[in-house]
Amino acid sequence: MSYKVIVDSCGELTEQMKESGRFVTAPLQLQVEDHIITDDDTFDQAAFLKLVAESPECPKSSCPSPESYMNSYHCDADHVYAVTLSAELSGSYNSAVLGKNLYEEEYGEKQIHVFNSRSASVGETLIALKIQECEEVGMEFEQVIEQVNAFIDEQHTYFVLESLDALRKNGRLTGIKALVATALNIKPVMGSTPEGTIYQLGQGRGMKKALTKMVDSVVAEVIHPEQKILAISHCNAPERAEAVRKMIQEKIQVKDSFIIDTRGVSSLYASDGGIIVVI
Incomplete structure (x- = not known):
């Protein structure tokens, strides 16, 4: 068949x-002001992130x-x-x-x-x-x-982003209480619920501490890691993704792992520097 x-x-x-x-x-489809971008093989992450950085408006997807x-x-x-x-x-x-x-x-x-x-x-x-x-x-x-x-x-999904603005402004964080002001450099550690909504797992002062907390959550919640593939996607942050893989693999043994760049939609919501982990 x-x-x-x-x-x-x-x-x-x-x-x-x-x-x-x-x-x-x-x-x-992605939209940044008047720019309509099809999220296919022609997607250019660097050009997209530049457009987003220069735009006062929040990008949207359909x-x-x-x-x-x-x-x-x-x-x-x-x-x-x-x-x-x-x-x-x-x-x-x-x-x-x-x-x-x-x-x-x-x-x-x-x-x-x-x-x-x-x-x-x-x-x-x-x-x-x-x-x-x-x-x-x-x-x-x-x-x-x-x-x-x-x-x-x-399956469990986790992520830490430099900014939650795109998720918030596009209504993807409904039901989550007001998140701490970014002036304090607090980075929330987010995860998926069994229903597929987003919730906050914890937070850290700065990206490094938030990623460490995310790794701790991954390790605490995974069942039979030796049977699972660890998948990490990143938005323009390959070294950060590699560091997260290393931290996880120092604590648990997995069947396999891979790291991949985010495509358009994930780049829109993860924003520059975001890390997504699924196992």
């Missing part, structure tokens, strides 16, 4: 994933249309999976589900499943890799869905 995995562009694809031909991206998802489902693969940003943070999941309904009205039944990652960025990447792992060992479509849903239930 052939399969295809569609990942919305908040999820980063590794080079191996791109080369495999199994994974495609459903691009979101999810792929149901039609674009429908077109992605229209392919030769027997099994088609979509992995989207947390449904609590974006309309991408609903759009992907509507796209499935449109596809079935237009072309008839097909084995298509949409996964709500309840995460973002490399959380989506790990879910897409889990789908590949299940498919490659020959699991049935329903088995893949069951295994991947169990994987999502166990």
Whole structure:
């Protein structure tokens, strides 16, 4: 059976994933004032960060249309999976589900499943890799869905950002009490809830202390780390990402790890210098 995995562009694809031909991206659109940027292979992180830094307005994002998802489902693969940003943070999941309904009205039944990652960025990447792992060992479509849903239930997402402005101004921090003034250089340590919303885990005075607190949370909460892949994405901060990987791997043994640059949507919300960890 052939399969295809569609990942919305908040999820980063590794080079191996791109080369495999199994994974495609459903691009979101980014807007900085009058500039409309498609979050695809043409995305230029440095140019985008410069635009954001020079703009008094907060950048915005918009999810792929149901039609674009429908077109992605229209392919030769027997099994088609979509992995989207947390449904609590974006309309991408609903759009992907509507796209499935449109596809079935237009072309008839097909084995298509949409996964709500309840995460973002490399959380989506790990879910897409889990789908590949299940498919490659020959699991049935329903088995893949069951295994991947169990994987999502166990997954944890953490992040520390230089600025929470983009998340706050775009309404992604609803329900979080007022965060400490940045004048004190307090950096909140954030995480994802089981439902896929964002909450505050703790905080540190300065980036270094906040990252240490994040690492402590990762280590305290992980179950069976030796069976898991540690994934880290960063927005223009490769050395910081490497330092975080080293701190985590000094405390726990993982099956594998990788570090990747954030694509457009994650760059928008993580802001320059942000670090996202998923395990």
